[in-house]
Amino acid sequence: MSEYGIVTRNDGPRFWVDVAGEEFPCVLRGRLKKEQLRESSFLAVGDRVEVERLPEGGGGAGSDRAAGAITARAPRRTELSRPTSFRGQVHVMAANVDQMVHVQAAAQPAFQLRLAYRFLATARRGGMEGLVVVNKCDLQPEAVIQxxxxxxxxxxxxxxxxxxxxxxxxxxxxxxxTGRISVLAGKSGVGKSSLVNALYPEWQARTTGVSLWNNKGRHTTTSSRLYPLPGGGYLADTPGIRELALFDDDQEAVSGVFNEIEEAAASCRFRDCTHSHEPGCAVKAAVARGDISQDRYDSFLLLTKTT
Ligand SMILES: Nc1nc2c(ncn2[C@@H]2O[C@H](COP(=O)(O)OP(=O)(O)OP(=O)(O)O)[C@@H](O)[C@H]2O)c(=O)[nH]1
Ligand SMILES: [Mg+2]
Ligand SMILES: [Zn+2]
Known part of the structure; x- marks a missing residue:
């Protein structure tokens, strides 16, 4: 009988699958094993899979024993990937992530609007939603943060x-x-670990010794993992995400984040208009009319400034 679940982690040849709240190790069925050999990211955490339970002790000997076999993988909605040095392949850090959560601090380190835009663009380009969290709001008057x-x-x-x-x-x-697959990312020290511990105190109690999300020195880890949330959904811990989101290409990053500005720009007199000083700029005209907000325009200029 087939069941359906989601891959939460990978160690060696085994993939852990969460089926209705129960996580157990699975191996790949023959044909899929070949796919995995051909393409190293054929299966990633977040993949939705079909599994068949194996009879007791049926998956192999000793500690490598698997409780199930993965027989099929569903098409992915999204892929969070980064390039690898191996034959131009990309490494899929996580599949089917619904939203990227960008964490910043209201102070220590200082808030950077530009960074938030770059992050949002990365999320959008990957087909994911973007959510911004400003943490440490106890350190700054809320009117200022607003x-x-x-x-x-x-x-x-x-x-x-x-x-x-x-x-x-x-x-x-x-x-x-709740109910979604999310990945948290942000600079060191903004309070990601503190937030997760405050959000889900029950996780600390369960993980004796190794504190979940206390990710100091985590740079050495290469494998991703999904943590099931108490109310449904998952939080993905994906090493490498920080680099991906924070060192992205600037110019490309703008695309998609300022839709209303891009639409207006189609009517600018010059095709290479930067919307800063040129005559016949439809974007500036829209700002003057109030069709595009001054704030959004200022952010756009800030982000596209080449110096
Ligand atoms: N005042 C204040 N301090 C906080 C808050 N959240 C975290 N901190 C402090 O900020 C420091 C960094 O917090 P962490 O949770 O370790 O930050 P992180 O984002 O996980 O950092 P890395 O693991 O290095 O990426 C710690 O000293 C926390 O106690 C907050 O909401 N308010
Ligand atoms: Mg941390
Ligand atoms: Zn223009």
């Missing part, structure tokens, strides 16, 4: 203001994570 995030909110980006210290915003963030 003024920083106004352009994001005006652009329809969901933003949550949190503090792992005083607990604000945690219920809202938990709600936005």
């Amino acid at each position: 003024s920083w995030i106004d352009p994001l909110v005006a652009g329809g980006v969901p933003v949550v203001l949190t503090s792992a210290v005083d607990g604000r915003g945690l219920d809202e963030l938990r709600r936005l994570l």
Whole structure:
């Protein structure tokens, strides 16, 4: 009898699959094993798979014993990947991620709007939703934080203001994570580990010794893992995501994030208009009319500035 589940981690030849809340190790069925050999990221965490339970002790000897066999993989909705040095292949860090959660701090380190836009663009290019979390809101007056995030909110980006210290915003963030596959990313020190611990205190209790998400020195880890959320959905821990989101190409990053500006730009007199000083600029005209908000326009200029 076939069952359906989601791959949560990989060690060696085995893939752990979560079937209705139960995680167990599986091996690949013959044909899929060949696929995996041909393409190293044929299976990744987040993949939806069909599994068949193996009879007790049927998967092999000793500690490598598998409890199931993966017989099929569903097409992916999204792929979070990075290039590898091997034959130009890409490494899929996680499949079917619904949203990328960009964490920044209100202070220590300072908030950077530009970084948020770059991150959102990375998410959008990968077909994922983008969510911005401003943590450490206990360190800054909320009116100040609000003024920083106004352009994001005006652009329809969901933003949550949190503090792992005083607990604000945690219920809202938990709600936005529930039922979906999310990946958290942001600079070191913004409070990602603290947030996860505050959001899901039950995880700390369960993992004795190794503290989940206490990811100092995690750079050496290469494998991703999905953590099932108490209310459904998963949080993905994907080493390498930081680099992917933070060192992205600038110019390309703009595309897709400023849809209303791109639309207006189609009517600019010059095809290579930068919308900063040129005559006949339809974008500036739209800003003057109030069709495009001044905040969004300022953000756009900030992000496209070449110097
Ligand atoms: N005031 C305040 N401090 C916080 C908050 N969240 C985290 N911190 C502190 O910020 C520091 C960094 O927090 P971490 O959770 O380790 O940050 P991280 O993003 O996981 O950092 P890396 O693991 O290095 O990527 C710690 O000293 C935390 O105690 C918050 O909401 N308010
Ligand atoms: Mg951490
Ligand atoms: Zn223009």
